[in-house]
Each structure stands twice: as structure tokens, then as C-alpha cells.
Amino acid sequence: AMAGGDAANGEALAADCAMCHGDAGEGDGGDTPALAGLDPAAHVAALKGYASGDQEDASGMMADFASALSEQDMADLAAYYATLK
DSSP states (O other): OGGGOOHHHHHHHTHHHHHHHOTTSOOOSSSSOOOTTOOHHHHHHHHHHHHHTOSOOSSSHHHHHHHTSOHHHHHHHHHHHHTOO
């Protein structure tokens, strides 16, 4: 299911992510990791972990954002960020 990610839709969804992770998914070098170039399957697994509460999130923000995403949204975001360097 994750292989079907739509990078164009992911780019539209990424506006919320950019607030913390940067416009190019570069992260901040500290507590906010880079998303650019992440393996899509690992990215989706992390998002699912945040949504379920299985992945710890010090800020608590990722649980809120991830739980609002559908599985397709997660796949789309992962596809988009995988295209970035």
C-alpha cells in the first residue's frame, strides 16, 4: 500500500510539516529531524507509530499531526519527502 504514494499530493500535505521540518525537509539539526530522502516505508512506519502512540514524541505534536492523516496521506507524504535531497 505504501508504494502507491502520490508525491504531488504529498507536497501539498507537507505545508504543515514545513513549520517544523523546513520547506525542503531539512530539519533543524536538533530535535526536529530531516525528512528529505527518508526511505518511504520507514517514514510511514514512523508516522503510524506517532499516530498510535508507539513512537515517543517529546513535543507531543507529532501524535496530533500523524493521527489526523489517513494511510494514503502517510504514503503520499513519504513519497514526496523521498524525492528530496
